[in-house]
Amino acid sequence: MSARILIGKVGLDGHDRGVKVVARILRDAGFEVIYTGLFQTPATIAAAALDEDVDMVGLSMLSGAHMTLAPLVVKELRERGSAAPVVVGGIIPDRHVAALQEAGVAAVLTPGATAEQLVAEVQRVLDAHQSSLH
Amino acid sequence: MRASVVTPAGPASDACGKLSAVTTPRERWQQAFDASPLREATYATMSGVPLAPVYGPADGSGEYPGQYPYTRGPYASMYRSKLWTMRMFAGFGTADDTNWRFKEIIKSGGDGLSTAFDMPTLLGLDSDDPMSLGEVGRCGVAVDTLADMEDLYAGIDLGAITTSMTINSPAAPIFAMFIAQAEKAGVHRSRLGGTLQNDILKEYQAQKEFVFPPRQSMRLVRDTMAFTAAEMPRWHSISISGYHIREAGSTAAEELAFTLANGFAYVELAMQAGLPIDSFAPRLSFFFNAHIDFFEEIAKYRAARRIWARWLRERYGAQLERSLQLRFHTQTAGVSLTAQQPEVNIVRTAIEALAGVLGGTQSLHTNSMDEALALPTEKAARIALRTQQVIAYETNVAHVADPLGGSWFVEELTDEMERQAEELFAHLDELGDGSMLEGCIKGIEDNWFQGRIADSAYELERALNNGGRIVVGVNRFTEGNDDEQMDLLEITNDDEARQLKRLDEVRHRRSQAAVDAAMERLAADAADPEVNLMPALIDASAAYVTLGEMMSTMAGVFGRHVEVPTI
Numbered sequence: 001m002s003a004r005i006l007i008g009k010v011g012l013d014g015h016d017r018g019v020k021v022v023a024r025i026l027r028d029a030g031f032e033v034i035y036t037g038l039f040q041t042p043a044t045i046a047a048a049a050l051d052e053d054v055d056m057v058g059l060s061m062l063s064g065a066h067m068t069l070a071p072l073v074v075k076e077l078r079e080r081g082s083a084a085p086v087v088v089g090g091i092i093p094d095r096h097v098a099a100l101q102e103a104g105v106a107a108v109l110t111p112g113a114t115a116e117q118l119v120a121e122v123q124r125v126l127d128a129h130q131s132s133l134h
Numbered sequence: 135m136r137a138s139v140v141t142p143a144g145p146a147s148d149a150c151g152k153l154s155a156v157t158t159p160r161e162r163w164q165q166a167f168d169a170s171p172l173r174e175a176t177y178a179t180m181s182g183v184p185l186a187p188v189y190g191p192a193d194g195s196g197e198y199p200g201q202y203p204y205t206r207g208p209y210a211s212m213y214r215s216k217l218w219t220m221r222m223f224a225g226f227g228t229a230d231d232t233n234w235r236f237k238e239i240i241k242s243g244g245d246g247l248s249t250a251f252d253m254p255t256l257l258g259l260d261s262d263d264p265m266s267l268g269e270v271g272r273c274g275v276a277v278d279t280l281a282d283m284e285d286l287y288a289g290i291d292l293g294a295i296t297t298s299m300t301i302n303s304p305a306a307p308i309f310a311m312f313i314a315q316a317e318k319a320g321v322h323r324s325r326l327g328g329t330l331q332n333d334i335l336k337e338y339q340a341q342k343e344f345v346f347p348p349r350q351s352m353r354l355v356r357d358t359m360a361f362t363a364a365e366m367p368r369w370h371s372i373s374i375s376g377y378h379i380r381e382a383g384s385t386a387a388e389e390l391a392f393t394l395a396n397g398f399a400y401v402e403l404a405m406q407a408g409l410p411i412d413s414f415a416p417r418l419s420f421f422f423n424a425h426i427d428f429f430e431e432i433a434k435y436r437a438a439r440r441i442w443a444r445w446l447r448e449r450y451g452a453q454l455e456r457s458l459q460l461r462f463h464t465q466t467a468g469v470s471l472t473a474q475q476p477e478v479n480i481v482r483t484a485i486e487a488l489a490g491v492l493g494g495t496q497s498l499h500t501n502s503m504d505e506a507l508a509l510p511t512e513k514a515a516r517i518a519l520r521t522q523q524v525i526a527y528e529t530n531v532a533h534v535a536d537p538l539g540g541s542w543f544v545e546e547l548t549d550e551m552e553r554q555a556e557e558l559f560a561h562l563d564e565l566g567d568g569s570m571l572e573g574c575i576k577g578i579e580d581n582w583f584q585g586r587i588a589d590s591a592y593e594l595e596r597a598l599n600n601g602g603r604i605v606v607g608v609n610r611f612t613e614g615n616d617d618e619q620m621d622l623l624e625i626t627n628d629d630e631a632r633q634l635k636r637l638d639e640v641r642h643r644r645s646q647a648a649v650d651a652a653m654e655r656l657a658a659d660a661a662d663p664e665v666n667l668m669p670a671l672i673d674a675s676a677a678y679v680t681l682g683e684m685m686s687t688m689a690g691v692f693g694r695h696v697e698v699p700t701i
Contacts, residue, residue, distance in 0.1 A: 011253070011265075011268065011269055012253035012254060012256070012257050012259070012265060012266070012269050013253060013269075013273075014337075014341055014342030014343045014344075015341065015342070015381075015382070016342055016382075017381070017382045017383045017469075017587075017588075017591050020588045020591065020592070020701055021383075021588075021591055021592055021595045023701040024588075024592050024701055025595070027701065033701065035699050035700075035701050036699060037697060037698070037699025038342055038697060038699070039265075041264075041265070063253050063269060063272055063273050064269075064272035064273060064508070064509070064625060065253075065267075065268035065269045065272060067268070068267060068268025068627075069267075069268050091473075091506065091507060091508070093507055093508055093619065093622050094619045095619070110473060111472070111473035111506050111507070112472055112473045112474050112506075112607075112608045114598075114599055114608075114609065115595065115599040116599065
């Protein structure tokens with residue numbers, strides 16, 4: 001069975017070009033993709049991730065709120081007992097990547113990542129998560 | 135279709151008065167040009183070859199700038215009278231921070247202000263709303279109350295400089311705060327010059343910063359149009375924006391068609407409200423993207439002017455020349471910037487800006503090289519402004535109007551842009567049963583615009599991934615990508631904390647009785663669709679009612695829009 005991925009926009013940013021392109025790329029690569037739509041909170045993302053029983057959560061963040069909101073999504077997921085890895089993509093300066101990873105984000109995709117890199121990174125995160133469960 | 139007679143306004147009417155004595159378009163252009171004020175400059179090439187203000191066929195036939203349908207430009211003299219306005223978009227942190235940046239822009243030669251608001255403000259939320267967490271002051275300036283508006287424009291003479299505000303869903307309340315602030319500073323509303331973006335249709339289609347449902351939002355647009363038509367002769371009530379449609383992934387022809395279709399929808403909206411077309415059409419302005427495909431962009435601007443003039447005259451019966459002349463602002467394409475080797479973005483931006491100028495733009499914003507990564511640093515923003523200054527003062531490209539007019543290639547591409555746009559108009563006209571207003575709203579409700587834009591975005595992405603489209607530093611020429619990232623502007627959480635403290639102080643300082651009365655009146659006015667909401671919003675602003683309070687009060691009557699998520 002193909003992996004299920006929840007793709008979401010958390011916060012107030014309405015720019016959804018990137019998130020839709022990423023969702024289509026992952027869908028075309030054979031993943032099952034669920035898109036939350038706009039204006040989600042960390043709590044609604046976590047609730048949806050549990051409802052949909054997904055293997056991974058992807059967040060598109062372009063407005064600069066990633067340092068505040070991405071760690072909160074991880075926290076909400078863990079508090080609800082979900083171990084699903086969180087991948088963040090968007091306008092993320094290099095110097096924020098380490099801090100996001102420390103806060104529990106599994107991977108960060110920065111601007112200009114190609115479709116190939118995206119799919120490979122998602123697969124890598126899913127595989128690492130699988131092996132951590134065994 | 136037979137065209138009705140145009141009554142030109144301003145200097146051109148002198149030219150028309152002598153029509154009988156004048157035989158060729160060239161001679162008519164000359165008369166209009168001679169009546170225009172001219173800018174001091176040396177109109178010659180670097181080597182001393184004198185340059186005419188415009189070129190055309192030797193026999194004086196053809197079309198000239200300032201002549202219907204204005205393909206070659208809205209004015210006879212174009213940049214010989216006035217260069218485009220170098221309008222740099224700025225806004226970050228608190229109102230104080232942005233006020234400082236505005237003053238820097240004025241000092242370094244920028245001559246128009248353009249205000250970027252943060253995400254909570256764009257969605258009509260106060261900084262202390264739980265949804266605002268992490269977003270305050272990040273993408274623009276936070277404005278919660280009149281107090282912020284006062285600090286934002288402190289020490290800037292709003293009677294002397296024009297101000298543009300990029301705001302849509304909460305455009306009416308933010309505009310009300312702006313008016314209340316200016317009048318408190320002693321500048322009467324009739325003296326205020328500037329532009330409100332106020333283009334809600336493209337929010338549902340592309341940028342997605344919506345609050346109320348489409349039809350209720352359109353009532354607010356109608357109210358601002360009627361208010362400015364009656365009381366603010368220097369104000370542009372809507373900047374009909376293709377920029378965001380393009381950034382969201384559309385093609386050039388889709389940007390052109392969707393933007394003009396939205397423009398027709400606003401025209402129909404105001405006409406339905408009983409406003410005579412020539413009372414508001416001269417105050418509509420446009421905002422287009424300048425993407426990296428140089429000639430296609432220039433063709434798009436030329437086609438836009440021609441289509442607008444024809445539709446306004448033939449379909450909507452506009453008579454005033456000002457109603458037919460499409461004027462536009464341009465911004466270089468944010469989406470064309472790369473995070474890899476960001477210095478290369480200076481070159482992209484310069485090429486895009488040149489397309490805007492050769493296309494005859496009235497104002498221009500050039501993006502900074504670091505904007506694929508963060509809001510710009512002061513240095514990056516200065517280089518972006520310098521890019522415009524190089525084009526304006528070193529290259530001589532502004533000496534001759536529509537320098538590409540008559541090029542077989544550019545003329546044919548202009549016709550093709552128009553043809554593709556007309557096809558899309560035909561679809562919307564049918565969707566709306568003969569009404570472009572209905573067509574645009576139905577197209578939003580049916581997800582037609584959103585779906586087309588997402589499809590085009592995905593096509594472009596596929597071309598990038600299969601090598602059909604080359605982007606330097608992304609899928610070719612990547613040596614240098616691993617260099618250390620340049621210094622970026624850091625917005626700290628201190629800004630959020632400072633803004634929360636400011637808001638808290640205002641909430642304690644204001645008269646609660648005045649706030650309650652203002653909100654009660656606003657709710658009552660909102661419930662009556664015949665009432666113009668601007669007076670109630672200006673009074674509420676003066677009472678320091680917060681933006682969030684005004685928006686919630688209206689949402690209580692209008693409801694809120696929810697988009698069905700689709701990939």
